[in-house]
Amino acid sequence: MAPPAASARYPSPSQPSGKSEVTDLKSQLRQLAGSRAPGVDDSKRDLFKKVISYMTIGIDVSSVFGEMVMCSATSDIVLKKMCYLYVGNYAKGNPDLSLLTINFLQRDCKDEDPMIRGLALRSLCSLRVPNLVEYLLGPLGSGLKDNNSYVRTIAVTGVLKLYHISASTCIDAEFPATLKSLMLHDSDAQVVANCLAALQEIWSLEASHSEEACREKESLLSKPLIYYFLNRIKEFNEWAQCLILELAVKYVPSDSNDIFDIMNLLEDRLQHANGAVVLATVKVFLQLTLSMTDVHQQVYERIKSPLLTLVSSGSPEQSYAILSHLHLLVVRAPFIFASDYKHFYCQYNEPSYVKKLKLEMLTAIANESNTYEIVTELCEYAANVDIEIARESIRAVGKIALQQYDVNAIVDRLLQFLEMEKDYVTAETLVLVKDLLRKHPQWSHDCISVVGGISSKNIQEPKAKAALIWMLGEYAQDMSDAPYILENLIENWEEEHSAEVRLHLLTAAMKCFFKRAPETQKALGIALAAGIADFHQDVHDRALFYYRVLQHDVHVAERVVSPPQQAVSAFADTQSSEIKDRIFDEFNSLSVIYQKPSYMFTDKEHRGPFEFSDEIGNIPITPETSSDIVPAQQYEANDKDLLLSTDEKDDNKGLSSNNGSAYTAPYENSNISSQMQELAISGPATSATTTQSSFDFDDLLGLGLTAAPAPTPSPPLLKLNPRASLDPRAFQQKWRQLPISLTQEFSVNPQGIAALTVPQSLIKHMQSHSIHCIASGGQAPNFKFFFFAQKEAEPSDYLTECIINSSSAKAQIKVKADEQSTSQAFATVFETALSKFGMP
Amino acid sequence: MMISQFFVLSQRGDNIVFRDYRAEVPKGSTETFFRKVKFWKEDGNAEAPPIFNVDGVNYFHVKVVGLYFVATTRVNVSPSLVLELLQRIARVIKDYLGVLNEDSFRKNFVLVYELLDEVIDFGYVQTTSTEVLKSYVFNEPILIAPARLQPIDPAAIFTQGAKRMPGTAVTKSVVANDPSGRRREEIFVDIIEKISVTFSSSGYILTSEIDGTIQMKSYLSGNPEIRIALNEDLNIGRGGRSVYDYRSSSGSGVILDDCNFHESVRLDSFDSDRTLSLVPPDGEFPVMNYRMTQEFKPPFHVNTLIEEAGRLKAEVIIKIRAEFPSDIIANTITVQMPLPNYTSRASFELEHGATGQKTDFKETNKLLEWNLKKIVGGAEHTLRAKLTFSQEFHGNITKEAGPVSMTFTIPMHNVSKLQVKYLQIAKKSSTYNPYRWVRYVTQANSYVARI
Known part of the structure; x- marks a missing residue:
């Protein structure tokens, strides 16, 4: 204490x-x-x-x-x-x-x-x-x-x-x-x-x-x-x-009248002075209208003004909480906020955590009509006394430049930053210019003439130094003294503390060498020698590799190190859309503040009662098991513990006895299958338990090493275990861990759509094809199912999210599989099974 | 939606009150919190955000009068709810103690515990209404002398400049009786407007916004119904027009972009005659918050000039002109301007016969500061500052300095023209005639002129 x-x-x-x-x-x-x-x-x-x-x-x-x-x-x-x-x-x-x-x-x-x-x-x-x-x-x-x-x-x-x-x-x-x-x-x-x-x-x-x-x-x-x-x-x-x-958010309305009734009942809650009430109402509105695109958009328009009022009426802390939610909405639907950009201008006295959010929002909503104003404003911040904000502002300008087609004016502004001669401004700008050149090589001429004028002595930050060095190498032919600047830098190899910079030096020296060999040869030699002697493993390896490939054939080396430039069309987004959706489903919670889904920062028993934090999101879930369908039950869709959570549950239902194989523990799957892979490839299986497993495996790969007693003719290539089991917790875990190996969309025949009025029937139908439903939800026209299947006698799982839109008669599936190579085969089985749905 | 603990820490990190509701958070959370806030960034530059997570525990805090009001939880709760709650707890305590500061807090901590017990049970909010709480809370507040009040409280702005305001009124506890044993029947309605304006370097308005609150504090016994009438030409919502589509304000009335209301407010006749009716609960609360981007006349015009004078010298001239009527007086004006970081010295020259003005050059962060006690409407004041540089400047000096920012308070003036036309109190008897105070004030939120 x-x-x-x-x-x-x-x-x-x-x-x-x-x-x-x-x-x-x-x-x-x-x-x-x-x-x-x-x-x-x-x-x-x-x-x-x-x-x-x-x-x-x-x-x-x-x-x-x-x-x-x-x-x-x-x-x-x-x-x-x-x-x-x-x-x-x-x-x-x-x-x-x-x-x-x-x-x-x-x-x-x-x-x-x-x-x-x-x-x-x-x-x-x-x-x-x-x-x-x-x-x-x-x-x-x-x-x-x-x-x-x-x-x-x-x-x-x-x-x-x-x-x-x-x-x-x-x-x-x-x-x-x-x-x-x-x-x-x-x-x-x-x-x-x-x-x-x-x-x-x-x-x-x-x-x-x-x-x-x-x-x-x-x-x-x-x-x-x-x-x-x-x-x-x-x-x-x-x-x-x-x-x-909060309770109403989880309610599944029966039809659109129901939805409008609730919205009308709650309309005046949006005028409440308490931000918590307003945000909770907003969440209800957003979730209710998810499947109604037009209305959903109207909701955005409707909630904009109340949220902006809350941002400016409360204490800085309260505005921060509201602003974080606006941030989420802005990033989701930037076009709706495009004309409100002035609200997101930073105020001089705001705390930096608020300014950061606003900068991101400005970046998100910049479009053709407002870019000029936004960039002008951001340039003002570059001179901000708060250095961190100045940096962020410059980065924001850069990001806007990267997402626009017409970057003419922005490039000029960026180059003006370099003239400010502030170390950190120059540093940030160099990094941006580098990214910009990777995307728009056509600007190289203008940029390089300015960049060439920067003295490398003034640049200390590794990222900026690396960017400059990259440009020196990449545009060596346009910068007359590039080889000499590089030579200078290489001579100071010992003083260069950042491995990243040394790696870039090696590569730049190589690139420069291919373009201007006589001037660079000496420097390259020194660089390679210093690199090979470098204590840093990566630097050492790269130098040695360059040395050997040069020894082997200079032309090959050039093709490897300095291939023709290709413009990068898009930079990787830092957050997957899946994570973003999940945060949106957790609107009005800490997930929005931390910009992380709740499973990343809470342990499961504290995720709060009645919280939906799963990809299944807003749709309440009806868990299904192969042996016992309890249609009336709805379970909270928490992460690990949703659905039928505990092991006792499985025991109660006798699920584990369904599984004939010895491999009851699903999380051992990857071990076992890799073990089997070895066995299968190395020859006849020795263990009695694996013999049978290897049949299907070999069969699938067409290895035919062992004589299969009953080879399955293709198609379908893949045979599924009709009595597969997977407990929901393991499902959850896997769904999170595995990448999506396949996404596919196909049509559902009209009979199938008709039969879908009773969603349970699809679950039974798929089950008859050995594809088991673990959770389902939604209402017309959007249904969502989570299925799993297991390979016959081999615990290799396929997890599938299937969204069926009954009005467009389309089904979209996302497959995650232990063995990604077979997910296409599984998708085929799935489609075949689905196509028979509703057929007599 | 439950919280685990609530505590209040002083600026030095001492526990003033500490209440654990659910025993889920390990011991030492107060230290963990304080350390985290104090050393958020090694360089101490950035402030800790109001919400952060350490080892699975979420910490929420708001700063009120220099004290940290903190809540912890392990649950993924609504952040707005918790922050709103913390703010509300502070308000309830202020209602009770009259003055909220470390001293009054420490003197009354048993009362505060009593309040906390009724506000939250097992982490769930029960009520934050001073009115409701009155019947459950028995400790009498130990009042501290208002003379020791520091002008930290937004309500304190009324105590200066405007003589007809009783200085102690806003620092009265809602429960304590006057020494005379009688309570004065009175009600305060404050129209507080915070304005944000950004001027471009050429002097035109880039952005402007008014964030207003109609705040009420009632000391009326028996909770009579009250009607507040606003301007009849008041409009809400700017229709389909873009929010920043300025137009002449002549004759178009007061247009609010948006507003929200306290839950006690009934809007039955708001659409027809712009009146709000309510039975005010005890304590201080916002009747209505509003936001306005309609064009208005900024109260101050700022003109800044930088002239180079030789290679190591420059002169800064800042001129401010008060653009409001001469019967209005602005007070506690501060003008700040960051100077180039190679500035080594600044000497100031005020206009002839200037009184109540102070100037300062803050060496550490190279900040010019100019304080004026008051400015009368229509007046103009000028500051000249001679700067000496430690190195030759290169490039554009205006990029290294500025912007000029201002803070001020203008009592009895509001820029939005929103008005309380009348304040009607349902009469209990013909002799019942409580004091009614309707007060206006304009404050700078972010008032910035770029150079």
């Missing part, structure tokens, strides 16, 4: 000299405990305050526990509250002493003052002592029935606390059922809101091992319940409104 306050100006939490102070307190408290003298409550208040101030600054005052409890016999509510606070803090560490408090807390739970009943109940439930839970049941039971709503709100949260101390006690006492009925019938909005919060938490945690809890959890998303909440949303305070809106 923090060191005690250093200042002596504050009498209460002043510096205690140590243990003696606590001992002192102890004896003083003891004196007062039995006293009935007038004014004793005031003295107690002072002492209690002292105890709590020590507690706050981290001094252990648990040793006065007994005395505090003795002093707690009072009718003074302020004293009682301080005592409760103290007890709540130390009970966990003193389970024996806590027993002392039970008595007076239980008594207070029956006090005639509802305030005292409530406070006592709250403290009783906050003790967090597992062996005292039996004492909670009575007071909680009566608290839930109390005629005072304050006591009931506390009792409801008390149930949740009990659940966290002892889940079984809470469930056995059937408290969740009581909460459910309170939620539907209580007249007090806060009681209802607390019930909702508690039930969401309890059922989400229970859902992993109780089907009933799954059903209950899903029932929270039923249409009547959602409307029950939404119709009276204004009765709730703003925080409870957020809770309700």
Whole structure:
């Protein structure tokens, strides 16, 4: 804990000299405990305050526990509250002493003052002592029935606390059922809101091992319940409104009328002054309209203005949170914000984390109509006193240049940066000019004349130095003194600390040599010698490689090192679209702030109840298993733990027994298959268990090393295990780990579309083709399924995401496979199977 | 949507209050937080963002009057919700203590604990309404003398310059009684506008925006209903036009780009006669926030000139002109301008007979600073600064210096022309006539002139 306050100006939490102070307190408290003298409550208040101030600054005052409890016999509510606070803090560490408090807390739970009943109940439930839970049941039971709503709100949260101390006690006492009925019938909005919060938490945690809890959890998303909440949303305070809106996000509307009804009900929430309410509403709107492109776009237009107002009305911290969300929307739909670019200009006094976001937004929305203004503005920032922002601004100009066709004006501006003669400006600009030349080699002439004028002595940053060296090598023919500059740099090889720069020096020397051999030969020789002697492995290797390839044949060397220039059309995006989609699905959460999906920064039990953080995203998921289809169940689509999460679940359903093969553990797949690969290639299999496996494998590769007893004629080439199993957790893990090996789109025949009105039928149909559904969701016209299949007798899995649009009659599949080479074969099997769907 | 802990740290990192609601975050979170914020970047340049994650624990913080209000959680919660909550907790505590600062906090920490217990239970927000909390909270605030109040509080702006404002009013606790035992019936409605303007080097306006708030603080007993009437020609939304499509403001009324309202506000007759009705809860709260990009007359005109005078010298001339009526007085004006980083010395020359002006050259970050106590409407002031350089400058000196930025406060003036036409309080009796204060103020948010 923090060191005690250093200042002596504050009498209460002043510096205690140590243990003696606590001992002192102890004896003083003891004196007062039995006293009935007038004014004793005031003295107690002072002492209690002292105890709590020590507690706050981290001094252990648990040793006065007994005395505090003795002093707690009072009718003074302020004293009682301080005592409760103290007890709540130390009970966990003193389970024996806590027993002392039970008595007076239980008594207070029956006090005639509802305030005292409530406070006592709250403290009783906050003790967090597992062996005292039996004492909670009575007071909680009566608290839930109390005629005072304050006591009931506390009792409801008390149930949740009990659940966290002892889940079984809470469930056995059937408290969740009581909460459910309170939620539907209580007249007090806060009681209802607390019930909702508690039930969401309890059922989400229970859902992993109780089907009933799954059903209950899903029932929270039923249409009547959602409307029950939404119709009276204004009765709730703003925080409870957020809770309700978070729930509504997960509701699957039955049709478009349903969607519009909800949006109309919530329209005025967008005018709320609380940013949290507005963002939660925005999320509902965005998710509801995902499948309705036009309306979705209208939603963007509608939410723009309220969000901008929130950005400018709150504290800098609040604007940052809102701005991060705007940032996400801007990057997703830049064209919608293109005319609002001035809102994203940086203000002089903004913190740099805000400026960074704004620079990225300006970069994203730059288009033909606004580029000139945006770039002009960014150039102003390049002279900013905040060097980091100046750098970012220059990078932003560069990025805009890279994404535009007409870079004429921008190139001029970039070149002007070089004239500013500020080290960091020059450094950033050089890197950009290099990238720009890679994309637009036609500009080389203008750039090179300016770059040639830069003295390499002024450039210290490795990235910038590397960029300059790259240009020297690449454009050696246009820069008259390129060989000499390089020679200079090479002579200072020893002082060059960055391996990146030394690598570039080697390559540039080679390129220069091919263009202007007589002038460079000497320098190249020195560079190669220094490189080969270099302690850095990469530098050494490259130098040696260049040396040998030159020895072998100079022309070959030229073809290798200096092939004809090719313009780079697009630079790799740093974030995959899959990750971006996932962050969008987690709108209004920390994922947006960190620009990472939640699985990257939270452990699974803290990802929050009712959170959808999976690629399955906004679509609620119906998990399917090969043996047991439970259509009514919807599971939270969390990352690892979604769907049917635990192993016990599999056992319950006898899934593992379905799997005839010895390889039950899916995560061993890659090991085993590689092991098998060796076996298959090296000859006849020796192990009995692998013999059968290798058949299919060989067959697939057409090796024919072993005589297959029943060779499958092609097509279909691929034989799938009809009884394959994969637990959802493993599915999740694999889906994340494996790259997409294949994406394909094909048409679905009209019969298939017709049959899709009952999505379950597709699942059964695919299952009959040994392709098993693990999760499904969506509503017309967009259906989404996750399938998996396994190779016959060989645990090599195919994971497939299949999106079927019933109005366009198209199916799109993404396949991820353990063996990528066979994914095309699998896709063929999949398409064949799908094409038979709906056929008699 | 639950948080795990809430705590308040002083600037030195001491715990002022600390409350653990869910016991999920390991001990030492206050130190982890403080270290992270203090040493966010090695060079100490960049500020720590309001939200960050250390070892799976998410830390949220807002800075209020120099104190860190912090919440932690392991759950992927709504960031806006937590930041809004922290801000709201600060406001509730201020409502109770009258003055929010480290001193008042330390004197009243037991009361603060009491509030925190009712605001959050097991990490879930229960209420942040001062009105609701009043019935659950029993500690009496220990008030500190308003004389010790530092002008850090936005409300403190009213205490200067405008004599008819009772200086202590905004620092009153909503629960504490006057020493006389009687509460004065009064209500404050403040129209606070923060303006952002960027002038180009040639003096025309590049961007301008007004971010306004109608803030209310009620000390009325019995919660009577209140009607606030705004300009009848008020329009909201700029239709299909581009937001920055300026047009002449003559005769077109006040056009807000957008606005939002406190949840207690009813808008039944807003569309017809531009009145808001509400039953104000206790405590301070924004009735309405609005945003406006309609053209307005910037209160100050700034003119900057840099003249080279020899190879190692230059002269900077900054002229500011107050473009508002002469019965209005702006106060606490600061003008800043970064100078070239090879500036070694600056000597200043104020106009003849200048009073209440201060100049400074901040050596470490090469910043010119000019403070003026007040500026009367219509007045013009000039500063001349002679700069000496440690090296010869090359290229364009204007690229190395500037921009000029200003901060100021103009009481009883608002640039948007949005007005509270009247403030009607539902009468309880014919003798009931509480004090009503309607106050306007304009402040600079980002007021920048490029050179």
